Amino acid sequence: MNQRIGYARVSTEDQHLDLQRDALQKAGCGIIYEEAASGKSATRPELEQCRKALRSGDTLVVWRLDRLGRSLPDLVQIVADLERSGISFESLTEKIETRSAAGKLVFHVFAALAEFERSLIRERTHAGLAAARARGRSGGRKPKLGEKQVREIKALLRDPEIQVADVARRYGVSRTTLYKHVGVVAPRHS
Incomplete structure (x- = not known):
């Protein structure tokens, strides 16, 4: 029925x-x-x-x-x-x-019409990103650490007595963020 x-x-x-x-x-x-x-x-x-x-x-x-x-x-x-x-x-x-x-x-x-609307939004987004790149800007979130901070962190982590967690706390970021910005560092117990 x-x-x-x-x-x-x-x-x-x-x-x-x-x-x-x-x-x-x-x-x-x-x-x-x-x-x-x-x-x-x-x-x-x-x-x-x-x-x-x-x-x-x-x-x-x-x-x-x-x-x-x-x-x-x-x-x-x-x-x-x-x-x-x-x-x-x-x-x-x-x-x-x-x-x-x-x-x-x-x-x-x-x-x-819905598909057309999605396509227009996608095209406008790509055009906006291309225009921003042409002006020297890139999309996305700003890095949490600047170049100077990354150099300081690398120098600090060369000392085996300094814990990664302490450095992360000092710079207000996670250990994962440190590993991402500084490169592969052998994880130390923290």
Whole structure:
């Protein structure tokens, strides 16, 4: 038996699910999974339970697209996973559903736009890094230790009486950072 299963989410505990719940019930959802979780949160246990309950032929219904995915690429991935399992998807507010050919087309246009957006971001990032390199700047975090400090540390560590942990503490870095900046030093007990 094909079911219409709803998923409702609010971002904070003080928001209410009533509007979503009413819309999902009106749309024929007999079961509704509900949770209060930030859209940015990767852990949404009720969504996971909902996805486990869905079977081929069922339809996952949400009030609005942003209730399901953390981002457009995330939403596209979730719907693609559902589609591979033979599960339809429907968003009530945007009037998007993937049961019909037209509905699938609309959703795949969304997917193409999401991929296009990712490509543009990637291109802009690479162009920005190339421009920075051309001006002599490199990306990434600044090294924790300067050249002068590395020379001082190397000199200190030549003395077998000085412990690596003491030097690390003195310079406010970890032993791993020392090994990375100073090169391979035989670990000494500290």
